[in-house]
Amino acid sequence: MSTPAPVMPDHPRLRPLGIHEVTLAPGFWGDRQQLNAEEIIPHVEHWLERQGWAGNFDLAMTGGLPEGRSGREFADSEIYKLLEGMAWELGRRPNPELEERFARLSRRVASAQEADGYLSTAFGRPGQRPRYSDLEWGHELYCYGHLIQAGVARLRTYGEDLLVRTAVAAADHVCREFGDEGDTRVCGHPEIETALAELARATGRPKYLQQAKKFVERRGHGSLRKIFLGQEYFQDDTPVRAAETLRGHAVRALYLSAGAVDVAMDTDDDGLLTAAAQQVRRTLARRTYITGGMGAQHEGESFGADFALPPDRSYSETCAGIASVQLNHRLLLATGDPLHADAVERTLFNVVAAAVAEDGHSFFYTNTLHQREAGRRPPAGEASPRAASGMRAPWFDVSCCPTNVTRTLASLAAYVATADDQGLQIHQYAQGTIATELNGEPLRLLVETEYPHHGNIQVRVEQAPQTWTLSMRIPNWADGARAWITGEAPQMVEPGMFELPRPLRVGEAVTLDLPVAPRWSWADPRVDAVRGHVAVECGPLVMALESPDVAAAAPDAVEAADADVATVRADPRHPLTLTEGQVMLPVRRHRNSESQWPFPPRRPQEPDDETPLAHVPMIPYHRWANRGPSTMRVWIPEVPAAIQPGTSR
Numbered sequence: 001m002s003t004p005a006p007v008m009p010d011h012p013r014l015r016p017l018g019i020h021e022v023t024l025a026p027g028f029w030g031d032r033q034q035l036n037a038e039e040i041i042p043h044v045e046h047w048l049e050r051q052g053w054a055g056n057f058d059l060a061m062t063g064g065l066p067e068g069r070s071g072r073e074f075a076d077s078e079i080y081k082l083l084e085g086m087a088w089e090l091g092r093r094p095n096p097e098l099e100e101r102f103a104r105l106s107r108r109v110a111s112a113q114e115a116d117g118y119l120s121t122a123f124g125r126p127g128q129r130p131r132y133s134d135l136e137w138g139h140e141l142y143c144y145g146h147l148i149q150a151g152v153a154r155l156r157t158y159g160e161d162l163l164v165r166t167a168v169a170a171a172d173h174v175c176r177e178f179g180d181e182g183d184t185r186v187c188g189h190p191e192i193e194t195a196l197a198e199l200a201r202a203t204g205r206p207k208y209l210q211q212a213k214k215f216v217e218r219r220g221h222g223s224l225r226k227i228f229l230g231q232e233y234f235q236d237d238t239p240v241r242a243a244e245t246l247r248g249h250a251v252r253a254l255y256l257s258a259g260a261v262d263v264a265m266d267t268d269d270d271g272l273l274t275a276a277a278q279q280v281r282r283t284l285a286r287r288t289y290i291t292g293g294m295g296a297q298h299e300g301e302s303f304g305a306d307f308a309l310p311p312d313r314s315y316s317e318t319c320a321g322i323a324s325v326q327l328n329h330r331l332l333l334a335t336g337d338p339l340h341a342d343a344v345e346r347t348l349f350n351v352v353a354a355a356v357a358e359d360g361h362s363f364f365y366t367n368t369l370h371q372r373e374a375g376r377r378p379p380a381g382e383a384s385p386r387a388a389s390g391m392r393a394p395w396f397d398v399s400c401c402p403t404n405v406t407r408t409l410a411s412l413a414a415y416v417a418t419a420d421d422q423g424l425q426i427h428q429y430a431q432g433t434i435a436t437e438l439n440g441e442p443l444r445l446l447v448e449t450e451y452p453h454h455g456n457i458q459v460r461v462e463q464a465p466q467t468w469t470l471s472m473r474i475p476n477w478a479d480g481a482r483a484w485i486t487g488e489a490p491q492m493v494e495p496g497m498f499e500l501p502r503p504l505r506v507g508e509a510v511t512l513d514l515p516v517a518p519r520w521s522w523a524d525p526r527v528d529a530v531r532g533h534v535a536v537e538c539g540p541l542v543m544a545l546e547s548p549d550v551a552a553a554a555p556d557a558v559e560a561a562d563a564d565v566a567t568v569r570a571d572p573r574h575p576l577t578l579t580e581g582q583v584m585l586p587v588r589r590h591r592n593s594e595s596q597w598p599f600p601p602r603r604p605q606e607p608d609d610e611t612p613l614a615h616v617p618m619i620p621y622h623r624w625a626n627r628g629p630s631t632m633r634v635w636i637p638e639v640p641a642a643i644q645p646g647t648s649r
């Protein structure tokens with residue numbers, strides 16, 4: 001049995017359960033899937049029309065290009081990502097009205113395809129630059145990658161239709177054009193690699209996998225022109241299997257690595273898989289924010305050096321978070337290492353969830369960890385520059401992130417659980433049902449939880465084979481987790497995969513209790529930008545301090561400065577507490593003094609033990625900037641007296 005999922009390797013270590021096997025009920029993620037269907041997808045459709053990016057396909061038919069074209073070279077890809085999101089949503093829950101919108105948009109895309117399969121509204125017509133004349137920046141193959149992924153989603157959730165035929169024709173064109181006898185360069189933006197590998201899986205035609213392999217192997221040999229950002233910007237500096245870490249433009253690096261893992265899995269290339277897995281482990285250990293965000297540098301939207309993770313200049317693009325989820329999910333399927341499911345969880349809760357406003361109508365492109373000045377409200381009805389991070393915006397000049405969110409939320413169920421010959425593994429916890437077959441026998445589980453707000457997760461068996469094994473991921477932060485089969489004694493479980501000691505029978509339940517009480521977190525001393533700072537996490541949620549709460553905690557404050565997050569020092573010698581479910585941060589307040597020059601010859605005045613202790617509420621990071629312009633920080637400076645190595649909760 002196998003049901004649609006975005007990633008379905010031929011013979012993975014763990015088989016992903018698809019969107020018909022895992023159903024998310026109302027809860028943290030179920031609610032967001034609902035928001036996606038009802039608000040985010042229509043919002044994105046509206047903006048793609050309004051900006052003229054969907055209309056580019058109509059102009060291709062009516063001869064209105066290049067004069068009337070709107071958007072950047074890669075604008076076509078946003079329509080494809082939306083189509084992918086719609087396809088997953090339709091697969092999850094049929095909806096005739098959405099089906100009609102999907103079909104209409106598919107027809108407009110297909111009408112712009114040329115007889116040989118070429119499809120781009122930006123190149124190749126009289127008055128436009130010739131096809132493939134700017135592989136560095138033109139994004140033609142990148143756009144095909146998204147078209148192909150949309151086609152795969154539709155093929156798996158519906159079967160062959162116009163969009164599928166359009167995607168396959170484009171893929172066939174690529175195989176002809178970029179085969180061994182043809183153009184042997186690569187696209188400046190990886191993405192087609194993972195898409196072609198998936199198309200091979202979905203159609204059973206190995207030629208697409210072979211083409212994906214060619215693109216992975218060709219990169220790193222300098223086929224792209226030299227650019228001012230350096231060849232590592234598009235990973236053309238070092239071959240994939242020779243690199244030590246992810247580097248350069250973060251989204252490019254992550255999509256490429258996902259493609260490399262796909263190729264490695266389906267061609268049994270252990271060397272390539274090992275290289276990719278090592279690069280990702282190193283990147284997680286040295287180049288990833290506490291939120292799971294990747295890509296610290298605004299310049300080149302790129303990874304910085306190891307441990308260069310400044311919170312106030314965190315680029316941490318939403319798409320890089322999504323790409324990290326995709327990559328780590330593939331590595332989980334390939335290796336079974338729960339480290340990758342930990343990374344998926346961290347990134348989903350703290351980057352993907354943070355990127356979307358509560359009403360689903362605005363988005364973050366970059367995800368800063370420290371907003372020093374209250375952001376400005378983006379003008380309603382206008383696209384924003386992408387790096388404005390103080391408030392979410394309805395749309396961006398480069399708007400890759402909102403469309404990427406639609407397809408991620410619609411297919412989210414496919415990241416929850418996997419199966420192998422022995423049994424079932426649950427990697428992500430969400431209220432819902434899991435219904436599949438193990439060795440031809442039905443298994444049906446009910447997952448009941450209010451995770452991540454409560455750490456109690458109960459899995460009840462409604463149908464099960466005689467012998468099977470249930471494994472559950474214990475997150476790497478879950479010190480002191482316990483599990484028990486109803487009626488039996490609780491046992492302590494260690495981070496990693498916890499395998500139940502015996503098969504659960506119908507009617508039985510297992511409860512996992514994860515410690516989601518607030519905890520302090522410190523940074524490796526090499527993360528100099530947050531030396532002397534502390535963060536707070538609750539289960540998988542990174543917490544943030546936001547100015548409205550700082551203001552509310554000081555009702556007698558008369559000066560606006562007192563409401564700023566810069567006036568707060570954390571004192572981790574005192575416990576984090578909960579008041580009416582809200583995390584309270586023990587702090588000592590501090591009025592910053594103004595001087596002509598901010599570098600005095602002696603240590604400046606800081607709060608100490610004489611300064612009164614106060615408590616300020618914190619919110620989950622993903623909820624910040626939903627109450628108007630604010631200042632915010634994840635890393636809080638410690639009261640100097642509190643800084644002692646080894647201080648614990």
Ligand SMILES: [Zn+2]
Binds near residue numbers: 399401
């Ligand atoms: Zn993006």
